[in-house]
Amino acid sequence: MYYQSEFDADYLASRNTQFRAQVERRIAGQLTEDEFKPLRLMNGLYLQLHAYMLRVAIPYGSLNSAQMTKLADVADRWDRGYGHFTTRQNIQFNWPALRDVPDILDALAEVGLHAIQTSGNTIRNITSDHFAGAAADEISDPRPVAELIRQWSTDHPEFQFLPRKFKVAVTGSPTDRAVTRAHDIGLRMIRRGSETGFEVIVGGGLGRTPMIGKVLREFVALPDLLDYLEAVISVYNLLGRRDNKYKARIKITLHETGEEALRAMVEARFAELRGTYPGSMDALSDIAARFRSPDLPPREHRIFTAAKAQDPVFRAWADTNLTTHKRADYAIVTVSLKAHGAVPGDATSAQMRLLADLARQFGQDELRISHEQNVILPHVALDDLPALHAALLPAGLATANVGLISDIIACPGMDYCALATARSIPVAQAIATRFEELQLEHDIGALKIKISGCINACGHHHVGHIGILGLDRGGVETYQITLGGDGTETTSLGERTGPGFAYDEIVPAIERLIAAYTAVRTNAQETFLATYRRLGMAPFKAALYDGDTSDAA
Amino acid sequence: MARKAYAQVVTGNALLEGHVVYLTAQGTWSTALTDAEILRDEADAQLRLLSAMAQAATVVGAYLADVDPDAASPKPLHFREAFRRDGPGHYVYPAGRI
Structure with a gap:
């Protein structure tokens, strides 16, 4: 767990003072x-459909x-007793009043949290593997x-007004849990001999x-990393x-410039910039x-063994929600924020407090938020799991x-978001509730459904095994389905099935898809994604x- | 066929709370769509919108939203406006749920 320095604290205090004056003006x-x-x-404050929304960064x-x-305190004192964990590992408070936001930011700064660069055309919150530091x-x-x-990116003077927002994800594991290939820059740790670096x-x-990222450089050694990132950006x-917001992301720059040409320009710039951050390795060891x-x-x-045998x-929970820890006597626990019928990613203040207490009691004081909108306790001893x-x-x-x-991953959709073209939360709730009624989900097995309420794809629908995109078609909510997406190291983008479905047709449509899958899979071990890739x-x-077919289902 | 009847309301978000508000016939702002003045003349609607936009210290992002011209009380035509009126379906977490 990172503990902030005095410099971090002073910086946050001065930023908050500045913003307080701006709000007053x-x-x-x-x-x-x-x-x-x-x-x-710049301070993470949006105006949404029904209220302001404050997006607070949860770095990596x-x-x-x-x-x-x-x-939890912020949710109780200044909001409505809950928060929403997002697909970029942030938390959003949905109901702050404008006048209260500087006080909220001061309260967050007391524990080193902030909302800087959670919006705007800047380098956004750096995301990472939610099992980092624990994964085997x-x-x-x-x-x-x-x-x-x-x-490096916070308040970077050159990068406060980029053509568009810029998202960076970092992983230290060959198993990609950070969707690195769907980021403006994805960094995958690699070891070459004794040298550590990044692809x-x-x-x-x-x-x-939607585009899958290209490997611009196969290996950048750690001491060169900031120089190289600076060169790319x-x-x-x-x-x-800057003439067209829809063509402003680096994926379009790469597409229009060409991979080779862009690589050459970045290399030339890198040659100029190399050595710009001679202190970066010292800074890194200080951070480490x-x-x-x-x-x-x-x-x-x-x-643990006895509880598994008896209860x-x-x-069932241990089989589904635990991941192998690097230590055989410990486990990584994923706490699902997806109780059937609940809003994906929402946690009440009481739930947050309980999780904090349990992390203190059983989890070495550490919690993680996954881009899949769950909470992780990364270090829990096996024998503490029954009590947990x-x-x-x-x-x-x-x-x-x-x-x-x-x-299910779901963006806030039109229940909250000013950009949304349809709702996503109730679709997620209805699917979860339906398959709970059918008692089928364990039989169906590994399956990722991801739902976005507009084309901006905060719900990552393109990389869902089943993706659902909510659109406004002639004043009616319509849901398009994509199949075969994958956000891991075998990244692929889902393919559209065809015409969309109305709000009341989407759950039956998903049910038909699942019936088709269970009918054609070779055995219960063949996942939905594998079946789709085969057939x-x-x-x-x-x-x-x-x-x-639909009548039969 | 006569051209489609015109009916709009002025709406936006309150600066301080961010809540959805509607312009009333008295020129005040209400959080209830039922209090909104239905504007049935396009030129009049534009004038009301301009006056609303001038109240920058009260309301943010004022615009005209279509309502059902045949309804006596303001009724949204588009589902987005219905959601703005109603609020999210799920934000109330009952006491005791933790």
Whole structure:
């Protein structure tokens, strides 16, 4: 867990003082909305459909208990008692009043949290693997590097007015849990001999024009990383189109410039910039020292084994929600925020407090937020799991559905978002509730459904095994389905099945898809994605659009 | 066939709270769509919008939204306006739910 320095604290305090004055001037009528809007966006404050929304960064998805408790305090004191964890590991508060926002930011700063660069055409919150520092398959914890990039990019004078927003993800594991290929820059840690570095993937992104990133450089050694990143973004800053917002992301720059030409320009700029940050390795070791890896005492697993044998509810949860820890006597716990019928990613203040308490009690004071909108306790001893599970159960936090059909990513959609063209939350709720009724989800197995309420794709629908996109077609909510998307190291973009479905048709359509899948899979181990990759669109299309098939289902 | 009847309301978000508000016949702002003045003349609507936009210290992003010309009380024509009127379906977490 990273502990901020005095410099970080002073910086946050001065930023908040500045924003407080800007809010006062806006309320006093000394700033117009046009003048104020970019200032509030730089501090994460949006105006949504029904209220302001404050987006608070959770850098690389890591929180300690004090920070989680503070989020709960903010929800209670200034909001409506809940928050929404997003697909970029942030949290959004949906109801702050403008006058209260400077106080909220001061409260957050007490625990080193902030909303800087969670909006606007800047380098956004650096995201990472939510199992970082705990995963058995990891080369090294990517978060010190993510923190280095956060510090470099925060208030970077050259990159405050980029052509468009810029998203960076970092992973230290060959298993890609950070969707690196769908980011403006994705960094994958690689070891060459004794040297650590990164593969640099550029120009991925979802949204209106989904693209999978290209490897711009196969290996950048760690001491060169900031120089190389600076080279990529400065070239983009010059080339990126400012005439058309829809063509302004680096994926379009790469597409229009050509991969070879862009690579050459970046290399030329890199040659000029090399050595710009001679202190970066010292800064990195200073940061690494501030990431205190927990001391995990050796533990038994007798209690765990006994509980699994005796308690089928615990066993089902353990089978679904645990991931292998680098230590055999510990586990990574994913706490599902997707209870059947709940709003994906929402947590009440009471749930946040409980999670903070449990992290203190059982989890080395560490929590993570995943881009899949769940909360992770990364270091829990196997023998503490039965007690943890028992504490989660009454709080609605013990749903055994991680990675299953009801573990749905959904953006806020038209329930909140000013950009949305349709609702996504109630679609997610209805699908989860329906498959819970059918008692099928464990039989269906690994399946990722991702729902976006507009073309901007915050719900990552392009990389869902089943993606759902809500659109406004002639004043009616309409849902398009894509199949075969994948956000991991085997990234692929989903393919559209055909015409969309009305709001009341979408759940039955998903049901027909699933019936088709279970009918054609070779065995229960063949996942939906594997079946789709083997058979292609045909059986699913027939299930969706062929009247006979739909009658049979 | 006569041209389509015209009916709009002026709406926006309150500067301080951010809440959805509607312009009333008295020139005040209400959070209830039922209080909104239905503007049935396009030129009049444009004037009312301009006056609303001038109230920059009260309301942000004022615009004209279509309502049902045949309804006596303002009724949204587009589902987005219905959601703006109603608020999100799910924000109330009952006491006791944790």
